[in-house]
Amino acid sequence: MKSFSELLQQLYFTSSNNEKSCLLRDYLARTPDPDRGWTIAALAGTLTFDFFKRQAIKTLMLERVDADLFAMSYDYVGEMSETVAHLWPDSSETLELPSLSALIEQFQQANREQVKELLVKYLSVMTPEQRWSLLKLGTRGLRVGLSTRSVKRILADYGNVEVSEIETLWHALAPPYTELFDWLEGRSEKPDIRDAVTYHPVMLAHPLPENNPMPLAKEEWQVEYKYDGIRVQLVITEKGKALFSRTGDDISAAFPDLLAKIDEPGVIDGELLIINNGTIDTFNALQQRLNRKKPGKKLMKELPAGFMVYDILVNGDCPVTALPLSERRQLLANWLDKVRSDTVIMSPVINANTLVELHAIYTEASADPGVEGLMLKRQDSAYQPGRPAGQWYKWKRQAKHLDAVIMYAQRGHGKRSSFYSDFTFGVWQGDKLLPIGKAYSGFTDEELKKLDNWVRRNGIGRFGPVREVKKELVVEVAFDAIHPSKRHKSGVALRFPRFHRIRWDKPASEADTLDNALSLIVSHT
């Protein structure tokens, strides 16, 4: 635990990726199994359970410090684990801390009461840094500026293998990754994962560069719609079947209606949508299914889960990612023939012979609320995990805009915890502002500083961490879509709202009205 905490502090305060990589590789080389594997799991976010809940930490803390002082400290520090790390009373006792794996095992085997005892025991003898590490580890909230992707790359460097090999293995392996290290250090063969029902890393598209139209030769590019659903992966092997989200989470339990219809082995890439009698419903409809971890029969009947398939990674039990897209598409069609279900459909290829035709299709697609724009894929592209250059492009429909007034601000998390960086904004209905959304991106660091400063000077009230501000600052908010919503007082919900421009110049009275917002809702026909 001691060296784990030291590593985290070093990683946290090191800004260069190169140095982070050196630090981690050095740690891996001098740390035995299974400790180093658990460290990798903590960094890459693959721990599967919380040791304790934030609420439990808070309860224990409040038994030791006055509630108001805790609240003021938390408000200042902006982050729970760090607040507790500093506030927890030191003990004069000393205790040799267990190894990381021993510690994890102790928490794993403890019941709820024992977890509390363990927490108290360790927090009392730890340094503030070690406390922070334990709390972050135990609530799976560790952020030290290393993405999962970087962790994989560092592992690849460590074992001198290709990062794509790590990517392919990744979801079939579990912490503490001893077989992975055995292979990386040359003691054994590469782990065999052929039959495992696991998520395969996906291939992603680049945004189509603006002002840089694609040289379109019909035989080189395959054009498809970009659907407004969620990207999923269906995996069916001898051993079973599962549906995974883009982040590799198993979401099978939420979509049993879809899984029941398919038995044909393979790994299929596609879009999860609500498909009713062959018609695609809106994202809003899908949202109602996504909100339910275990849907009832009625909901599944009203909003049946559908699958718009667009690629195949494994055909039967044979990996086909190295084949060009044109050949994969043929295999996908053959696979689909055997499935025969009206809610599993092939993403159609759109014919565009000229650039002018392509633009026309794009404009048409942009007006359709069911799609988000177009996908352009090279016919000869292999299926490469990650975001390879020049292979796939997404041509997203233009965002919509509204001028809204900032109403409330809240401090962000992590690096931004000392700034007001989460903003609730509203539009006018008569002489009242109605909140219609929240945004926390789209501004530069420089703008963030100015916004933060503005909030501090214009606060008029406080509700816990939320600061109410004078209704004076207008921001132009961009968003992908607007839907009717019963959950919001304004009756609308925005999809992916973000700051487009801060209108320091614009008087609040000239911001948009709720009617303006409603007019942007595209009725679905």
Place this chain on the structure above:
Amino acid sequence: MQAEDWLQPREHGLYCLPADCYIDPTTPVQCALITHGHADHAIGGHKQVIATSPTLAIMRTRYGDDMAAQTQTLDYDQPYQLGFDDDPVTCTFFPAGHILGSAQILLEYRGKRVVVSGDYKRQSDPTCQPFSPVPCDVFITEATFALPVFKHPPIAEECQKLLQSLQLFEDRCHLVGVYALGKCQRIILALRELGYAKPIYLHGAQLKLCELYRNHGLDLGELTDVSAVTHKASLAGEIVLAPPSALNSRWSRSLPKVRKAMASGWMQIRARAHQRQVELPLVVSDHCDWQALLETIAEVNADEVWVTHGREDALLHQLKLSGIKARALSLVGYDGESDDTSDEEITEGAGGL
């Protein structure tokens, strides 16, 4: 007569009515009592300034020899009479342990004793005389680090971190952000005490004040102006002290493979270290941490505590819990903007930037 009848927060600072004089005023006045030389407490242009001799020297260094029309040196523990002979205010300075020359000001009037403690700390600091608790009826305290999360470790521990980092990253220039007045000299002495004998390199803004500390008998060892170093690559593996604003400036880019450190009480909070892109945060403060504030208040045993300068809310709350009468003294200009502005540059003064 209550203390608030003759000692009042006014627009430009705390005003003592029967002495017709301000304490640490933020605008030029007729008569000013100055606790210490930080820029948020000591400005130039007053008609008369009463301060300790080092504080006057600091003010002359910063604002020139004509920083005030008249100056009056007042040593520690020497009562000095202000106001009318038949209704006098007696003013006495006591060491505050904050920086060289820093003083608490005891004002006695009609039998009431009020201590304006200015900025102060309880940790040991060889650059100045240690804080001496003065029993009083009203104690006016700062609250810069008045939250129970703040715990200032011993300075030797923090400087040891810097020396360890030098060993680990021997090819990197260790650039340490320090305030030019007080923090800079304290860090230098702490490094010397740990046996660091190599020259320490300074940003131009730090030189004059180090010279002043030297003239007051502090042996800072060999100091070199960075701008006098022609071959900047030779600064690899060396310690450079600079004002915090220079950490991410163009100036710092001329140094070889910079590893950024910063010595400040705020460095205890991760987000603050991150904000300044600090890789090596050193928790060193010239103010009291939470525990030291509470201990000091218990020690001076005042009937009443007035709180200013920082996070008053938490301290007031704690004092209420302990049954001590307390109130916030809102002074304009010290802790500038709002309740959560928390930059030592504001509270400690511009520090020679």
